[in-house]
Amino acid sequence: MRASIANPSIPNCRSPRVREAREQTFFRLATLNIEMRAQAVAPTSDQALAGRIVGSGDESAFRELYRRHTPRLYQFVLRVMGGDELEAEDVVQEAWIRATRNLSAFRWESRFGTWLTGIGLNLCRNRLRTSGRWTDLAEDAVGPALPGSGEARIDLERAIALLAPGHRTVLILHDIEGFKHAEIAETLGVSEGTSKSQLFSARRAMRRLLNPPGSASGEVR
Numbered sequence: 001m002r003a004s005i006a007n008p009s010i011p012n013c014r015s016p017r018v019r020e021a022r023e024q025t026f027f028r029l030a031t032l033n034i035e036m037r038a039q040a041v042a043p044t045s046d047q048a049l050a051g052r053i054v055g056s057g058d059e060s061a062f063r064e065l066y067r068r069h070t071p072r073l074y075q076f077v078l079r080v081m082g083g084d085e086l087e088a089e090d091v092v093q094e095a096w097i098r099a100t101r102n103l104s105a106f107r108w109e110s111r112f113g114t115w116l117t118g119i120g121l122n123l124c125r126n127r128l129r130t131s132g133r134w135t136d137l138a139e140d141a142v143g144p145a146l147p148g149s150g151e152a153r154i155d156l157e158r159a160i161a162l163l164a165p166g167h168r169t170v171l172i173l174h175d176i177e178g179f180k181h182a183e184i185a186e187t188l189g190v191s192e193g194t195s196k197s198q199l200f201s202a203r204r205a206m207r208r209l210l211n212p213p214g215s216a217s218g219e220v221r
Contacts, residue, residue: 076177080121082168095123099115159210163205174195181195
């Protein structure tokens with residue numbers, strides 16, 4: 001009889017232990033592959049892009065940050081400026097210049113987009129104030145002049161543009177950008193009560209602009 005040459009220390013590949021070990025190895029590799037693919041497609045954070053800009057003046061990082069935030073910034077500025085496209089473009093360009101200049105001092109206590117919006121807002125206010133179109137907000141401020149009762153209904157963007165700049169700004173910050181009254185008050189240098197009263201007046205004016213008395217929708221109360 002031939003002696004068996006099988007090594008008893010080498011487990012049979014068909015044994016449950018080997019199959020279990022192979023399965024565990026397979027799942028570990030599959031999980032690692034999924035994690036690597038997720039990391040490959042995950043977008044770089046704003047803070048990481050800013051760090052590359054500050055550290056080495058990375059142009060590709062700036063282009064990505066610009067591409068990511070400019071569309072929303074432009075829409076915000078355009079609304080605050082009452083639909084003036086040329087002024088909005090100038091403000092957006094200046095906002096990015098200032099943001100880049102002060103990027104190293106940004107503490108990341110808020111989102112980058114919020115900080116950038118604040119820069120754009122301050123530039124808008126300066127332009128409106130210089131041209132005499134901005135007046136300081138007050139709780140008892142008179143609402144904006146509205147079209148006569150015979151004017152047809154208008155679209156939302158035109159209605160926003162027809163609001164007085166102060167009312168328009170509060171409405172945009174609160175109802176479109178999602179700012180809280182405390183944040184608006186801090187940004188504009190007014191009380192929360194003023195922010196609330198301006199928003200109330202702005203919404204009332206918007207209702208009258210969108211559905212003027214005598215329109216097909218009837219009188220809005």
